[in-house]
Amino acid sequence: MKFFIDTANLDEIKEVYEYGFISGVTTNPSLVAKEKDVTFEQRLKEISEIVTGSVSAEVIATDTEGMLREGRELAAIAPNITIKVPMTKDGLRAVATFAKEGIKTNVTLIFSAGQALLAARAGATYVSPFLGRLDDIGHNGLDLISDIASIFAVHQIETEIIAASIRHPMHVIEAAVRGAHIATCPYKVIHQLFTHPLTDQGIKKFLADWNKR
Ligand code: E4P
Numbered sequence: 001m002k003f004f005i006d007t008a009n010l011d012e013i014k015e016v017y018e019y020g021f022i023s024g025v026t027t028n029p030s031l032v033a034k035e036k037d038v039t040f041e042q043r044l045k046e047i048s049e050i051v052t053g054s055v056s057a058e059v060i061a062t063d064t065e066g067m068l069r070e071g072r073e074l075a076a077i078a079p080n081i082t083i084k085v086p087m088t089k090d091g092l093r094a095v096a097t098f099a100k101e102g103i104k105t106n107v108t109l110i111f112s113a114g115q116a117l118l119a120a121r122a123g124a125t126y127v128s129p130f131l132g133r134l135d136d137i138g139h140n141g142l143d144l145i146s147d148i149a150s151i152f153a154v155h156q157i158e159t160e161i162i163a164a165s166i167r168h169p170m171h172v173i174e175a176a177v178r179g180a181h182i183a184t185c186p187y188k189v190i191h192q193l194f195t196h197p198l199t200d201q202g203i204k205k206f207l208a209d210w211n212k213r
Pocket of ligand 1: 006026027028108128133164165184
């Protein structure tokens, strides 16, 4: 499983990219809205200069024509921009056109295996099931990952599954076990994944022993 970071914050991206395990970025309108004094286009350009892998940029339009217009403009910013489109009828019409034009897409706000299958068949490069938001309403987000992964494997579908709306490290581990291709993690969860008390204790003890020489 690969790691993306789910943020539009440049400092966070710069820092985690240096660790070597991040291969892409996802943004959404709520994350972009937190970034002040910079346009969406400018921020995408800045991110794409750092990150060579997929950078998801979401359209705001809700109609197919609007999505196509916005998506083509965003895709022109850098070759690694992936157009994030909501899981709607208009969205899938746009995905089908983008696929013909060679523009990569990430279908977002996926909450059922049926939605994932439709998006994949429409030509989506990625689908993003939202684990945390399903858990929030008493459903099991991870079971959705298992279902989508099984369907895609049985039917040899190449669309990649991005486990999204990740809230804690166990979401990441379980998503990997269940066959997600990518986990897009908030900055905080990436840091939570790093740490283990036994690692810290181990380093302390090695240094203490070394200094006794
Ligand atoms: C994914 O691409 C979304 O940006 C994100 O994971 C949504 O997460 P949230 O439910 O924490 O807002």
